[in-house]
Amino acid sequence: MRERRPLPIVGQPQPERADAARNRQKIIEVAARMVAECGAGDLSLDEVAREACVGVGTVYRRFGDRTGLLLALMDERERRFQAAFLSGPPPLGPGAPPGERIVAFLHALVDLILANEVLFLLLEKGGTGNRLTGPYQVHHIHLATLLAQACPGADTAYLADALLAPVNAHLICAQRGERGMTVERIKAGLAGLAAAVMRVTS
Template sequence: MCGRHLLPLLGQSQPERADAARNRQKIIEVAFRMIAERGADQLSLDEVARAACVGVGTVYRRFGDRAGLVWALIDEREQRFQASFLSGPPPVGPGAPPADRIRAFLRGLVDRIVDQHDLFLLMEKGSPEARFTGPYRVYHTHLAALLAQARPETDRHYLADALLAAANAHLVRHQREERGMTVEAIKDGLSELSDAVTRPAPSARGHAASG
């Protein structure tokens, strides 16, 4: 299966030959340099191959397409982010109430997007197959599990999609550049949204009070 579909799960290794590992690292370093010099929109696998002095076929076999290369570029920081909400300290990690963890996760996700904004924009321009696998799949699974605890009566999968739709790179760019919002204001807005989503329904609150 092509490596572009999803990031490796935390704790899993991807064995590869020494020469393949060297080529992979060389390609990634060249891609990072090209993005720094020209911007992410100009990233071309053919040009990366020439600059890295490897065959074009090597790049396409290793990464599949531009989205696959983008996954590789975000992988290290993404793994650290995933570790923070899967096994890190509360409130983003285990040990806090699910509503608090959802709020902390969304705030952390905004910081994560801003940290590598150009690469997240590129991922969102990819095919649905590329956009809704990889990190998105991990985020959705995590949110859906927390929503099942906070609001077991709701459709947790839909609500996870809805929360993630409010925290995407294109919207964050629009909010910052067109509306003049600060990163902190965006995070505060997402906190209000997550609080509204995780707040028990009136009937549930009344039942709890009467009990």
């Protein structure tokens, strides 16, 4: 089985042949439509291949398995998110104080997860490999950089992990479904956690 590729980091495009790129885009568009219509739980690579009018082998060679295809579906969403916090308007993007940007980032990450909850749940359940690679690494570096500005001298690598730990689909789903928490309460909790971290370490 072909090795699964992590979601890309901004600034690292992966060149493809024109025909391969066309097939990849066709497969992703079909898969996205099928997920929108029927959900991701029963997504079948064989059915995606039939709907996209490509060989089953093409889908398996390009994406490896269903998790690989789900990662590809998240690719464009992740790229837009990265662009927003790296170069978009404040407070998520540059121009706001680091503390405000940290909270805005955590809130935006919650929104991203909620907008793609089924995909995130399946990816987390599927065990996509080392969590410290791909998008997580970008998120971690971004948070650690902001923390270094807000809390000079603090262990920003550890604190970035600590702030990212509660922002995952399974926990957020349980908080909402089992504990009855609203999205606003979850976001307020993350803001309070970030404020406490900055207050203690500053």
